[in-house]
Amino acid sequence: MRMIKSKKQLDLSSINKNLEIKNNFSIENQVTLYNGDCLDFLKTIPDKSVQLIVTSPPYNVGKLYEKKLKLEQYLAQQKQVIDECVRVLRDEGSICWEVGNYVDNGEIIPLDILFYDAFRQNELQLRNRIIWHFRHGLHCSKRFSGRYEVILWFTKTDNYTFNLDAVRVPQKYPGKKYFKGSKVGEYSCHPNGKNPSDVWDIPNVKSNHIEKTIHPCQFPIALVQRLILALSNESDVIFDPFLGVGSTAIAAIVNNRKAAGSEILKEYYNIACERVILAHKGLLKIRPDIPVYEPQGNLSLIKNPFLSNNEAIYENY
Numbered sequence: 001m002r003m004i005k006s007k008k009q010l011d012l013s014s015i016n017k018n019l020e021i022k023n024n025f026s027i028e029n030q031v032t033l034y035n036g037d038c039l040d041f042l043k044t045i046p047d048k049s050v051q052l053i054v055t056s057p058p059y060n061v062g063k064l065y066e067k068k069l070k071l072e073q074y075l076a077q078q079k080q081v082i083d084e085c086v087r088v089l090r091d092e093g094s095i096c097w098e099v100g101n102y103v104d105n106g107e108i109i110p111l112d113i114l115f116y117d118a119f120r121q122n123e124l125q126l127r128n129r130i131i132w133h134f135r136h137g138l139h140c141s142k143r144f145s146g147r148y149e150v151i152l153w154f155t156k157t158d159n160y161t162f163n164l165d166a167v168r169v170p171q172k173y174p175g176k177k178y179f180k181g182s183k184v185g186e187y188s189c190h191p192n193g194k195n196p197s198d199v200w201d202i203p204n205v206k207s208n209h210i211e212k213t214i215h216p217c218q219f220p221i222a223l224v225q226r227l228i229l230a231l232s233n234e235s236d237v238i239f240d241p242f243l244g245v246g247s248t249a250i251a252a253i254v255n256n257r258k259a260a261g262s263e264i265l266k267e268y269y270n271i272a273c274e275r276v277i278l279a280h281k282g283l284l285k286i287r288p289d290i291p292v293y294e295p296q297g298n299l300s301l302i303k304n305p306f307l308s309n310n311e312a313i314y315e316n317y
């Protein structure tokens with residue numbers, strides 16, 4: 001999926017050329033990255049000062065950075081973070097909570113369903129349940145292989161920021177015309193492309209992805225970038241309570257927003273700082289939001305060696 005670039009020129013004057021990463025939050029800071037617990041950091045952020053929160057919390061699956069808790073304990077802990085996130089959110093702001101499935105002895109429990117109540121108890125409104133589809137991952141033998149995660153997009157009020165034009169994508173048939181009615185013969189498509197829908201096909205960060213670091217579950221910068229372009233404006237503060245290696249902060253900085261985040265593990269925090277600085281200098285490798293590569297032609301890798309020539313003719317149907 002290719003994004004259509006906004007024709008508006010970016011105003012870079014508000015962004016300091018020499019990036020300084022601060023540890024204490026101020027709405028004036030270009031970047032604030034805190035090494036420690038997100039609840040401690042959140043306490044230092046004033047009410048209604050953040051436009052957009054994009055995050056992927058720990059999934060309680062026993063990764064290096066988390067202690068596997070009883071599900072109720074995990075949700076109660078997360079609820080505290082969500083309550084605080086709602087407090088710091090501006091009235092025009094949004095929260096995007098990106099989650100997958102909690103797997104317990106082969107049984108999957110979709111975390112977005114469990115998280116929904118915590119947001120509704122704070123009277124937030126769900127605007128989209130975005131399906132992030134990716135094509136690579138573990139192959140399951142006792143159920144279908146999981147190839148999506150979910151982004152719950154909530155707003156605080158009905159007066160929320162939504163810049164559709166910043167994230168339009170090309171239509172399949174841009175040359176289509178009206179065939180009846182008063183506009184017959186005119187092009188029927190929006191000249192700047194179509195709405196990207198609520199199903200996004202963006203590669204996940206696996207070993208050969210150009211953004212890959214040592215983090216086991218960083219999300220791709222293109223995924224956050226779409227949310228940032230659509231749900232915030234230049235110079236707004238974008239916050240990620242579970243920063244990891246800084247993907248949200250990077251997407252904010254390269255799109256002329258201010259970034260804030262907290263990460264509990266020093267090793268990931270240091271990488272986040274390094275990547276943010278590289279991104280600011282234009283030196284970080286970032287996969288653009290372009291369509292996923294589809295192998296074509298005569299490549300031997302895409303020929304099925306188990307089929308005869310005749311069978312192969314029908315292989316693509």
Ligand SMILES: C[S@@+](CC[C@H](N)C(=O)[O-])C[C@H]1O[C@@H](n2cnc3c(N)ncnc32)[C@H](O)[C@@H]1O
Binds near residue numbers: 241
């Ligand atoms: C799913 S990962 C997020 C990865 C991130 N989206 C990225 O692209 O790098 C969750 C992160 O939250 C961090 N974390 C876990 N508990 C935390 C806490 N209480 N406060 C701050 N960070 C925490 C973990 O160390 C981990 O890096």
